[in-house]
Amino acid sequence: MKSFTSLLFAFLLFSFNLFAQGxxxxxxxxxxxxxxxxxxxxxxxxxxxxxxxxxxxxxxxxxxxxxxxxxxxxxxxxxxxxxxxxxxxxxxxxxxxxxxxxxxxxxxxxxxxxxxxxENELKFNTLTFENTGVGTTDLKINCKELNLEFTGVGKLKLSGNAITANLEANGVGSVDARDLVVRDMVAECNGIGNMKVNAYNTCKISANGLGSVKNYTELKE
CATH class of the missing domain: 2.160.20.120 (Pectate Lyase C-like)
Structure with a gap:
């Protein structure tokens, strides 16, 4: 009986060590x-x-x-x-x-x-970003051209600067790009979520379904 108890104790200790290592x-x-x-x-x-x-x-x-x-x-x-x-x-x-x-x-x-x-500002010439899934994305970028397709559940937040941007949101998630200063933008929302953008020169927007798009900067005349 004593040897069985010792054996059982050794087995449990071994199993615990394996679990701890994992x-x-x-x-x-x-x-x-x-x-x-x-x-x-x-x-x-x-x-x-x-x-x-x-x-x-x-x-x-x-x-x-x-x-x-x-x-x-x-x-x-x-x-x-x-x-x-x-x-x-x-x-x-x-x-x-x-x-x-x-x-x-x-x-x-x-x-x-x-x-x-x-961790630091990300610089690109041209970036094509296809984002799908669940969760939060928060990026600070500086690029000449940004092409974004956002499909999923969650929030995507962008800040920084871009010369041109083509943003498309599909699904339930929302896009907050109010802190991304863009010269010329095309923004399209085809889902339930909303899109907030910041374009100062030209901004072509469209919304289909229950989604919405709003430019938070007054365009130059």
Whole structure:
């Protein structure tokens, strides 16, 4: 009986150690080459930073970090994990963050349950941004041309400057670009949400369905 109790105790201790190891917080660097197209899919938060080299590292519980898949095909990089969310879009993965540094980005596609932010102002020549999913996106950008297609549930907030911008919102989410100062803009809302923009030279707006678009700056005559 004593030996059985000792064996049971050892088994429970071993199981606890395995569980603890899986829940340890780790930071894992991902080896990547230069990329200008980025695809993100899954359940995690993202923090962008611009720099002279491309870098990626993932921070979170060891067992969650191990689930990530990274595929690079030429200049296109894809980072994904399993969403593991419920019907309300709430993820079971907590404190899971992917930090991404890039030099120049031309296309960004996100299908995420999570938040997207940036550490410093992101500069682009032309950026095509396709955003789908659940969560909040808050980015400060400076670009010559921005092409945005926002489809999903959540909020997308943009600040900074752009010379031209083509914004399209579909679905339930809302776009707040009042702090994004744009010279010439085309803004279209085809969903239930609303779009708030800031264009000072030309602004062509259209709204279909229950959505709305409003320009918060008086146009030049």
């Amino acid at each position: 829940n340890n917080k780790v930071t894992k660097p991902i080896s990547v080459n230069d990329f200008n197209t980025l695809e993100l899919e899954g359940a995690f938060d993202v923090v962008f930073k611009q720099g002279s080299t491309c870098k990626v590292f993932i921070e979170g519980k060891e067992k969650d970090v191990a689930e990530f898949k990274t595929i690079q095909d030429g200049k296109k990089l894809r980072i994904s994990n399993s969403k593991d969310d419920d019907k309300n879009g709430k993820t079971n993965k907590k404190d899971l963050v992917v930090f991404i540094q890039f030099e120049d980005l031309e296309k960004l596609e996100t299908t995420l349950v999570g938040e997207i932010t940036n």
